[in-house]
Amino acid sequence: MSKELPITERTRLRRKNERGYYDRETIDAILDAMPMCHVGYVIDGSPVVMPTFQWREGDHVYWHASNAGRGLRAAEGTAVCLTVSLLDGLVLARTGLNHSANFRSVMIFGQPRKITEPDRKADLLNGMIDAFYPGRSTILRPMAESDIKQTALLSLPIEEASAKMREGGPIDEEEDYALPIWAGTVPVKMQMMPPVPDPRNLDGVEMPEHVTSIKFG
C-alpha cells in the first residue's frame, strides 16, 4: 500500500473533498507526469508565483534557480507552496456553473533547503537531466564547476502535500438532462511534437532514444 501523508490544516481539502488524495503513489505519479510547476513565495509581504521545472528523486522534489534571482532569496528559510497541475479536459454541462475541468494537481507545502555541497549538487543536476531524458547526462559535456556554483538548487520534502483530481463527464441537475443541449468532455493532451535538431549538430549525430521517447502528461 502506498504511504499516506498526514492531513494538515494546509493540505486538508475544504470543498469537494472526494477529489482529494494524500497517498504518495497518487502524488508521485502527478509530480512525475509534469515537469512544469508553479512555486509561490512571499516577497515583501506579497505573493509571487513563478513557473519553473521540478523533478522528483525519492521523497523530495527539486528545482533550480539562478543565485541572482529573487525567488531564491525569498525561498531560503521561508515557506513555499509548489503546485503541479495538468489540464486533462474541458467539461461542458447544461448550465453555466456546472461547467468544469478535468485535471490532476499536487500542492506541496514546506520550507525548501538549499543544496550547497558541490558534488551532491552536480549529482542532482545530472539527475534532473536523466529524469527528463533517461541516460542523457552521460553523453553531455560535464557541467563546469563555475556554472554549478552560479546555480542554486532547492529541495522540498514531500511531507505536507495533497493531490486533487477530477475526471469524467459533466454532472448536471437531474431535470436538466431533459434539455436538448449538447454536453460532454473535450479531452486535452500535452503532446510532444517531432523533435527539431539544432542546425549546428554535427553530421552523422543521430537523435538519441531519450529524445524520441519523451512522454509527459
Add this chain to the structure above:
Amino acid sequence: MSKELPITERTRLRRKNERGYYDRETIDAILDAMPMCHVGYVIDGSPVVMPTFQWREGDHVYWHASNAGRGLRAAEGTAVCLTVSLLDGLVLARTGLNHSANFRSVMIFGQPRKITEPDRKADLLNGMIDAFYPGRSTILRPMAESDIKQTALLSLPIEEASAKMREGGPIDEEEDYALPIWAGTVPVKMQMMPPVPDPRNLDGVEMPEHVTSIKFG
C-alpha cells in the same frame, strides 16, 4: 501601438531581461491562449498556489471560486499574483545547465475585487462561458440565482503585469558546438482531442461548432 505597462519593482525582470515584455498585446495574447492559471495567495503568512481558470474581458482578468473556499477569503482585500504559463518546448543542449524550456508566461500582481452585483455577476459568468465556447451561454439553461450567489467572482486589473517568453533552439558555448552531441528542441503542444459526448445527451442533439473549434495553446 500596443499599450506599454509601467515597470514596477514586482514586474521588472531581474535576469535575462531580453525575455521580458510589458506591452498589453503580448500579455493579452498569452492570457487568451491559456485558461489555466495559478493564483498565489498569502494565507496565515504562508504562500498558497491554487490552479484555476481565468478569462479576460478588456482590461481585467476574472476567476471564480466557491464562497466557501479559503482562496476567496484570502483574496479579499489582499494582494495576489496570478500567473499563466504555457510550455512550448523542451530545449536540449550540449551541457546540462544549457538545457532550457520554451515557454510563454504572464504574471499579474494586484488586489482582486469581488464582484457582488448579481446582474453584473451573471453577465460576467456568461462571458466566461462565451470566452471559452463562443455563443454557448445562449443555448444553456440560465444560471440559477442561488448558484450565482454561491459563486464568488474576482477581478484583477491588468495594470501591474509582465510577460516572459523563450523560443528557439539551444544556446551553447561556442566550443561545445564541436562535440558530437545531439542537441535540439522538442516542441510541446496543448492538443484538444476528439470530444466525448455525454451518454445522456438527447437523441438528435448535434455537437455545436463551439465544441469542434476549441483552440487553446
